[in-house]
Amino acid sequence: MKEALKIAIIGYGKMGHEIEKHALAAGHEIACIVDNEDDWNQFPGEAQVAIEFTTPDTAVNNIFRCFDASIPVVSGTTGWHNRLPEVSMICLAKNQTLLYASNFSLGVNIFFEINRRLTALLAPFKDYQPGISETHHTQKIDAPSGTAIVLANEIIDQDQRFNSWKLKEQKNLETEIPIESMRLDQVPGTHVVTWNGPADSIEIKHTAHNRSGFAQGALLAAQWVWQKKGIFTMKDLLNL
Ligand SMILES: NC(=O)c1ccc[n+]([C@@H]2O[C@H](COP(=O)([O-])OP(=O)(O)OC[C@H]3O[C@@H](n4cnc5c(N)ncnc54)[C@H](O)[C@@H]3O)[C@@H](O)[C@H]2O)c1
Structure with missing residues (x-):
């Protein structure tokens, strides 16, 4: 110890x-x-x-x-x-x-690194559109989660198409990364980053099982x- x-x-x-x-x-x-x-x-x-x-x-x-x-x-x-x-x-x-x-969590910090790498690989391919979703327990006060904001900001840092993120309802896909926040009983924290293209999509996901x-x-x-x-x-x- x-x-x-x-x-x-x-x-x-x-x-x-x-x-x-x-x-x-x-x-x-x-x-x-x-x-x-x-x-x-x-x-x-x-x-x-x-x-x-x-x-x-x-x-x-x-x-x-x-x-x-x-x-x-x-x-x-x-x-x-x-x-x-x-x-x-x-x-x-x-x-x-x-x-x-x-x-x-160690896993989320590794997930941040994978998000940076995936963004660097996909940024040249403008057909792919990134989106983030996060799910947490119903007592969580802030939305979107701080983790989703970090994920979005790291995409913004590396892909010049984007200059901000927005909660999903208000999105402008040209320049904004949509974040969807869901609140469900007992969920410690789940984050998904999806890059949707016309022919396929790539998704990375982190799920916290507990705190x-x-x-x-x-x-x-x-x-x-x-x-x-x-x-x-x-x-x-x-x-x-
Ligand atoms: N960084 C991470 O890895 C991580 C993980 C889980 C939660 N969080 C965040 O941590 C925060 C707390 O989460 P939680 O689930 O424990 O919330 P919680 O509501 O269960 O606990 C918050 C506690 O803070 C106390 N508090 C309020 N004002 C205070 C003050 N002025 N001084 C001292 N204590 C005060 C409240 O009495 C309450 O017991 C949230 O912002 C949440 O999003 C971060």
Whole structure:
């Protein structure tokens, strides 16, 4: 086992509970659990690193509180990445540590790499039209998922035809990548990228069977990042 850490769990919902379970099984200690405004009184306790899975509206403020306490933070919350420029600037100005990811599972990060490769292969063939669909449980607040946005942005980066993504109903296929978001009971997260051509189609799919891959990835990230300074993603950790 790697070094045992004292971890602050920020957000004690579905992911917070999953992280606690895997952290204890791996020999880490839980220094404190913060699940609402009042609980912040206990923060940081003896924590060496914080793992934050909360809500799109509170994530940025939660991350700032970790910066103010000089506690490195691993954030898995989605739906706030439009504020990354501001958060990055403050992180660097205060010499703090943030590792963020819209998806911590190893499989999804490999899937991102396959998506980049597939886009590079298909971009010259204009008959193929990309589309993304994502399915999650009904309590998920943001749509489309942060993972679907990463997939779309990586296609946009490599295929000059496209300059934005849109939720499916509003799409303009000339320049926009359509994303379909579905919400079904109990689904931890499924993502499909399809390239439709006149003669055939190519589809890549990632299915999370449960939340353990997210929790294990976040714990791996905490061990990797807690003694570093700066802003990191799973690409840095996995050397992708
Ligand atoms: N990056 C990934 O791999 C990954 C995987 C799964 C979920 N997520 C994302 O993580 C987030 C949380 O997911 P979840 O399924 O655990 O949600 P959840 O609703 O089950 O839990 C969120 C928890 O945050 C708490 N919370 C709200 N405001 C808070 C605050 N100011 N301070 C501390 N705690 C606060 C709530 O009380 C709640 O218990 C979502 O944005 C989700 O999309 C990311």
